[in-house]
Amino acid sequence: MTSKPQVYPYIPNSVPAVKAAMLAATGAASVEEFYADVPTELRMDRPLNLPAPLLSEARLKRHVQAILARNRHCGEVLSFLGGGCYQHHVPAICDEINGRSEFLTAYAGEPYDDHGRFQALWEYCSMMGELLNLDVVSVPTYDGMQAAATACCMAARHSGRRLVLLAANTSADKRSHIKTYGRSEIDFVEVAFDPITGLLDRGDLRAKLSQEVAALYLDVPNYFGGIDEGQAIAGLVKSAGAMLIVGVDPLSLGVLTPPGDYGADIVCGDIQSLGMHMSYGGGHGGFIASRDEEALLMQYPSRLFGIAPTSVPGQYGFGDVAYQRTSFDKREQGNEFVGTAAALWGITAGVFLASQGPQGMVELGEGIMKRVAYARQRLSTLPGLRLAHPGAVHFKEFVLDFSATGKTVAEVNAGLRERAIFGGHDLSEAFPALGQSALYAFTEVHSQADIDALVDALREVLAS
Known part of the structure; x- marks a missing residue:
């Protein structure tokens, strides 16, 4: 007996007549024949594990609402999650301005008379340049991971070398993204970190530097929140004729030295901390910055905005600089094919910086460091719990080691959730050398009472 085919109302090619018409248009007799060029080992030999279709729109709506109702967002509970997406205070003016009709649909393309958005993005780039103490800042890329991957490709093109070193104390997700994006033109080698300090292992760096290395990619602060000594690392990298790429949290630059000041050639990062809600992980934009050196500037694949006088005395215009670099002009001959940008988030970050x-920015940075110091002092008093990297200075995040408590991070986090607290990211799989460790984040939204509540909750969970 032949089973009745399942038709999903929102998947057109699940309708038998539509599927037959598509096969006829391609000249294939069956779906198997259509995919004949795909090797068998790469093809799934069973149906997708999809639920039965909900044919009623009302029932589908109820089903989706029930799924969404299971979510608990950070406005409802106390959260210490970070690791790349952070709970920061978003000034009301950021939402007010990025919701205006002039900006709300800001995307990659635009009408020629959209001078207001050009100026807003130029102002954003200018303020970022002042914060970074660098001359050139790109309009936002898709996110910070994209910016890091592109920065590595820029360094390889600029130097003519294929080898890029990646600091192993970078997020596992970011390292994966960089390697995937750059695999066609770059060979990657990871540089170990010291498990005692969480900082880059300089001995391993020295051993891996050579005249074939294009660049070292390093985050400051690193994924564990530790702050590497950038100037010393820059000296080692420069001695091999390589470039230094530093990923940075722009919110840290009110208290930390801008990477360009200690020798970074390319600086990149994510602007989510500059006035963007977490949006379930969706509110991101990346930036790339450097000195104004023509050879390096021509390696940028993304758009650069500048200011120039117009034919009307005293008036200025805003628009693209060196447009001929981009895939918008050269198409497949461009440095990289630039697609989705995050222009709206650039405007939002500009509003945040101006406000x-x-x-x-100094007060924000100092406030975060004070909260981190207080949290480290309080948490280190809990029996069995230890700071994974006690000797390093940290910004926003640090690692707690639960190995001696007799509980796994998963068990601890489950106990915290019962108490309406989101604990830290479980690092036991991505960084097994750290044992049962978790990454905790503290920002300006956390009060002293919030940190005390975390300490009390952890004491209860560990004693249970």
Whole structure:
């Protein structure tokens, strides 16, 4: 007996007549024949594990609402999650301005008379340049991981070398993204980190530097929140004729030295911390920055905005610089094919930076470091719990080691969830050398009472 085919209302090619018409248009007699060029070992030999279709729109809506109702967002509970997407205070002015009709649909393309958005993005780039103390800043890329991957490709093109070193104390997701994106033109080698300090192992760096290395990629602060000594690392990298690429949290630059000041050639990062809600992991934009050196500037694949006088005395215009570099002009001959940008988030970050000003950025950075110091002091008193990297200075995040407590991070986090607290990221799989460790984040939204509540909750969970 032949089973009745399942038709999904929102998947057109699940309708038998539509599927037959598509096969006829391609000249294939069956789906198997259509996919004949795909090797058998790469093909799934069973149906997708999809639930039965909900044919009623009302029932589908109820089903989706029931799934969404299971979510608990960070506004409902106390959260210490970080690892790349952070709970920061978003000033109301950021939402007000990025919701205006002039900006809300800001995307990659635009009408020629869209001068307001050009100026807004130029202002964003200018403020980022001041924060980074660098001359050239790109309009936002898709996210910080994309910016890091592109920065590595820029260094390889600029130097003519294929080998890029990646600091192993970078996020596992970011390292994976960089390797996937750059695999066609770059060979990657990881540089170990010291498990005692969480900082880059300089001995391993020295051993792996050579005249074939294009660049070292390093995050400051690193994934564990530790702050490497950038100047010393820059000296080692430069001695091999390589470039230094530093990923940075822009919110840290109110208290930390900008990477360009200690020798970074390319600086990149994510602007989510500059006025963007977490949006379930969706509110991201990346930046790339460097000195104004023509040979390096021509390696940027993304758009660069500048200012120029117009034919009307005293008036200025805003638009693309060296447009001929881009895939918009050269198409497949461009440095890289640039697709989705995050222009709206660039405008939002510009609003945030303008609202904070230099002093505001200093106060934000200092406030975060004070919270981190207080949290480290309080948490280190809990029996069996230890700071994974006690000797390093940290910004926003640090690692807690639960190995001696007799509980796994998964068990601890389950206990915290019962108490309406999101614990830290479980690092036991991505960084097994750290044992049962978790990454905890502290930002300006956390009060002293919040940190005390975490300490009390952990004491209960560990004693249970």
